[in-house]
Amino acid sequence: NNVSILPPSVSEAKGMWEECNDGKIIKGFKVQSPSVTYSEEYIMADYDYTTTRVSKNAQNGITVKPHTRRYKIKTKRKVPKTGVMLVGWGGNNGTTVTGGILANRHKMSWETREGRQTADYVGSICQSATMKIGDDELGREIYAPLHSVVPMLNPNDIVVGGWDISKMNLADGMDRACVFPRTLQDKLRPMMKDMRPLPSVYYPEFIAKNQAERADNVIGGADKQKHLNHIRNDIRTFKRKNKLDKVIVLWTANTEKFSKIIKGVNDDADSLLNAIKSSHPEISPSTLFAVASILEGCSYI
DSSP states (O other), X not given: OOOOSSOOOHHHHHHHHHHHTTTOOOOOOOOOOTTEEEOSXXXXXXXXXXXXXXXXXXXXXXEEEEEEEEEEEEEESSOOOEEEEEETTTSHHHHHHHHHHHHHHTTOEEEETTEEEEOOXXXXXXXXXXXXXXXXTTSOEEEEEGGGTSOOOOGGGOEEEEEESSOOOHHHHHHHHTXXXXXXXXXXXXXXXXXXXXXXXXXXXXXXXXXXXXXXXXXXXXXXHHXXXXXXXXXXXXXXHTTOSEEEEEEOSOOOOOOXXXXXXXXXXXXXXXXXXXXOTTOOHHHHHHHHHHHTXXXXX
């Protein structure tokens, strides 16, 4: 009678914890295990990943043998102040994620056909999902919000910026995207009308021809090394201006055609850097943003 098929939502988990522990939901806890240690800066954990290897033996029989590999996982306890720079910030994805963060940060509500809606992160694995952490002494399952299991960034704290080949402000981009209802757009517009993307890299041979009309916000010239340096400087400026500990670069721009893998051009790091210096035609915009992110110590998605 105590088997859960699906994990509960955060609100359901809160209800179960109230039943078990005087109305308190788990917001943080420590694991007591010889495999887990805590310092002021890190949580260190040993994790054994077990698989099964199958092989033939000398008698042409089959041998099945468990195999365990131990991983050491280090998690910083201090959540860094983080910025996300989106390539294609002015598009449907960029305007929607920016508006969604603002709506949640400012606890916005708006009218819809179905009634009044309040901003939330339902649908977000990190913000609305839970995981089972164990059973209490009576055998009841105890869950915790996923975002409380390890130190995790709250999306409301993310600083958002980025690039786009269109100089359209994010409020007009949001209107063009037609994702949010008008009643929500009206509340977001004052916050988004002055948000404008940085100029981006535009190589028309890599994307659909219908994007040419939008390309009024591009980094000039054809020197790809200069383009790379420009992007790196944008990342550094964004990080410094917003006093960030960490920057994540997220590609959400136009789908590109595949680049050919050419020996001596983009088959290893040194060749790739030399190909950028020579402005090789197989160096795409997404490649430049990836390389810039790596050289600036940023995660690139």
